Amino acid sequence: MKKILIMAGDGIGPEIVAEAIKVLDVAKARFGLEIETDEALVGGAAYDASGDPLPEESLAKARAADAILFGSIGGPKWDNIERDKRPERGLLRLRSSLGLFANLRPAILFPQLADASSLKPEVVSGLDILIVRELTGGIYFGQPRGIREESGERVGFNTDVYSESEIRRIARVAFELAMARGKRLCSVDKANVLEVTELWKEIVTDMASEYPQVELSHMYVDNAAMQLVRAPKQFDVLVTGNLFGDILSDEAAMLTGSIGMLPSASLDEQRKGLYEPCHGSAPDIAGQGIANPLATILSLAMLLRYSLDRGDIATAIEQAVEKVLEDGLRTADIYTDGCRKVGTAEMGDAVAAAL
């Protein structure tokens, strides 16, 4: 009996997660899947209830689960509270406490949504790239950090830091994923300026001999940001550190024009994982029943594939999503003329029915 923890979070989180649960229920029935679910508070919702964006109880439940389905967190309501209590800090602490070091962010263009991209169709049609971002190290967690007084003024500082073993661990995940895909891996750094990424580049280069079938390349982060705009299909798998990964994965996601469609996985060494949509909590449309639940439903598919080893069910869910897109159903964020505009629940129902 596998355990999935549901952390719906803030904003549109609860609405979109509810639709993924519908789909999970159908999957349980159809595939005889034995799964126990539980719920826990996180982010602003947890702060409101207990004064902590990641209460002890939530963390304990997360540790006990085999996988976590996560909605979204944050919103203007919590913008001005004490730094350590902000919703984002709950998510960062969760990633770090569970050792979820490998963040997988696919940027895939659904053929049915090709028009949504701001790029020319020939530049993005068939786009399918995977960004592997290191998620528990680098400047996000490096010490020392803070704001200190110096010569009569304040000075803010953070430390970007990676050890050989941290680099090797994430690079291995990326090489393995490249082996299972197009066998091309591009490592992104700023080795011409930053020593921390000079070490990164060296370690990744060393490891290439273990994966002779993978074609490894290196690119500076500024060039990678350009190449993603110029010719994104040149990439298969990209691997990079926490901060560059944050920036490039969002840029890559937006190339598709439909960030409401993109899932992500954050895995530990045993492939236990947290799964969440790439988009945020969209407080402006929360509670209106118009948010797109597909990224969360596709995150559930990733969960089944990576943490529960049920690639068969994952594929069935992905096909169900393609089916409803084929049928012309669209939430507001991906709507175009000639399609049928539906709300969050109707979209979830349609995927559940298609499954």
Next chain:
Amino acid sequence: MKKILIMAGDGIGPEIVAEAIKVLDVAKARFGLEIETDEALVGGAAYDASGDPLPEESLAKARAADAILFGSIGGPKWDNIERDKRPERGLLRLRSSLGLFANLRPAILFPQLADASSLKPEVVSGLDILIVRELTGGIYFGQPRGIREESGERVGFNTDVYSESEIRRIARVAFELAMARGKRLCSVDKANVLEVTELWKEIVTDMASEYPQVELSHMYVDNAAMQLVRAPKQFDVLVTGNLFGDILSDEAAMLTGSIGMLPSASLDEQRKGLYEPCHGSAPDIAGQGIANPLATILSLAMLLRYSLDRGDIATAIEQAVEKVLEDGLRTADIYTDGCRKVGTAEMGDAVAAAL
């Protein structure tokens, strides 16, 4: 008598700078401009000649000049030399030694080249944004930095650091530039994670009261990387730190599809400046006489505008560039069917003639 120092550098640097000098000579004659030029080695060329990418003599000449016209540096030839001697280090030391803290990078779409963009025409037509990047601080120069031994393995580390006064100085440049343009300024940070940018955001916010006419907004860097792809025309002026500025300015430049057209300026407090094209040294085409000299010619225009207070000549040069584009002349990088393909020298001659 103003002094301009020419630093041609490596790769295509000497070829493209030669064309800008042709244009400068015509400007001197036509506008009775009194200018003395000198030359100095930098980058790989300087390393080859003296073992140092920024020899004392070059730095001394740079200090003595009113403005510097810079080509480009670097190439595979110098990829494996000792870190401190690499061509890039010469440029970084030059920026830092001269206090060139304000890097202005316009991303402008030339109407004649609208097709070159990988984005849909309606998304980029008329694009005119200015990225103001802090250039002498942040993680590029922060101490401590290096690679140390720790628990039996190596650890790479860098420090991102900004003081209140560094932030205020660059923010002031950005507010002033916004005043002279569309009066909208977007400050880019990652204040939800990094303390150094939390201070950044606070200081920029404080200064807004001095510029009541400027509409100030804030954006996280990951979102900015997305918004540049989704709807770049929402921006007027962007201001950010050294590393984010490196990434976002290259991304923004590529939105235009013709990075061979984009100039940049790096200014100190007295508006003494270094002017260089946004593109690199393109070693693969160096010496073939096919590189696009227009970014360098437009950098010369910026030099005349910002450091020599000759906006009139700058505008005349910019108009001459537009004229040759109107006439259908194109170097290989911006060539499309129906235009006339020309080499580096022919393009430079045409601009000189149009002027």
